[in-house]
Amino acid sequence: MLEAFNFRVILEYMPLYMQCFSATLWLSALSLLGAILVGIISCAMRLSQSRMVSSMAGIYIESIRSTPLLAQLYFFYFGLPSMGIMLPEWITGVIALTLNSGAYYAEIIRAGIQAIPYGQIEAGIASGLSYFQRMRYIILPQALGMTLRPMLGQAIVLVKDSSLLSLISIVELTRAGQTLTSERFMPTEGFLTTAAFYLIIYYMLKGFSNWSEKRLIFREAH
Amino acid sequence: MWSFYFNELVNSLPFFIKGLWMTVAVSGLSLIAGTIIGFICGVIRASGNKLLKFIVGAWVDLIRGTPFLVQVFIIFFILPGIGIELEAFAAAVIALTNLAASFICEIVAGGILAVPSGQREAATASGLSAYQQLRYIILPQAMRTILPPLVGQYVLLVKDSSVVSAIGVVDITRVGWLTVQRIPEGLMVFGLVGILYFIICYPLINLSNFLERRMTVVSTRL
16 A cells, blocks of 8 residues: 555645645634633533523533534534525534534533532632632632643544534545545545644644643642 | 425434434444453553553554544545445444544553552452453452443444444434435424434433442442
């Protein structure tokens, strides 16, 4: 197989790959930002005193977590036009990715928040801090520190999930492999190069995750 | 118009049930094979042999670092290039088994390493063979750590099986995709798709949560 491996074609298509690589990067980065935001909000709703708010967030989280991303992606891709909402594909893709990962982030953050001893929150109440102050100064800083590793893990999942966007004809890394397959009929070269680019992102995020874990030991030791 | 499409959708329910069976078949087969391979690899990864450990570790990183869609394409398009002709169904089962095995391997290795080393030493001192240690001492205790994330992994497996619709396996997602060409009500069609996945995944998620609660109770009682 290896003697048939055509590096010339890969070089020829390198500009396309670089363009697609950056597309994957910024699509994931955008969705990641949105997902963390959605995660924080829906987690706050989930832990709210009001039954209705809490169960609304619960329904959102559970329904996202028990259906596949691809079905959600198609749901928005085919569903929004049938409601008369016309959006460019990439926005649909980012919305689906954001809402999908947002539910997972909500669960990750919830686990982090619930790991905080309740006495701290009570102490916050006793000190006269408002809800937002307690969130901002007591809960979130600790929860974010504790959940950094699972959050980075979810970021890796998100980058990998962004490959599904190629199925609604968004041009990103996986699409580059498909292009090489359809234009030159070279799936080996196409998809192995695609995989290599994903591995670069994976090892970077994994390295960062391992590094941060080493650093965070100091914080937890007190 | 809406009710007309709804009736159409109800008429094509048998088609969806067929897709449901396909999803169950693909994920069920890979669940069984993936669990077996994953357990074997997990034991290897937690064992002493450096070379085998390295090989399994590299394989796990490769699978974890690349999107499942790319893996599916690699198996479906590239294996025929080296002389292995595969039907879409077989390619899907192989890809999913591979994915499940790599994740289960990590879970099992983690579970085994979480067993206190004194247990293994005591077993060695009692004259148990390596197999006996694993069978009677290590695995029964490790199962407590392994079981909850293992069931969680099965949920991911069912959800990831939606990706194989991209190579033409007629599972629930593919049925939805085919139906939406005929019934242009994306929300309705993929709502139904979501409900079908929910029916499979939600009990599994609850089982995982239940196991997690139960296992923690047991371990705190010790």
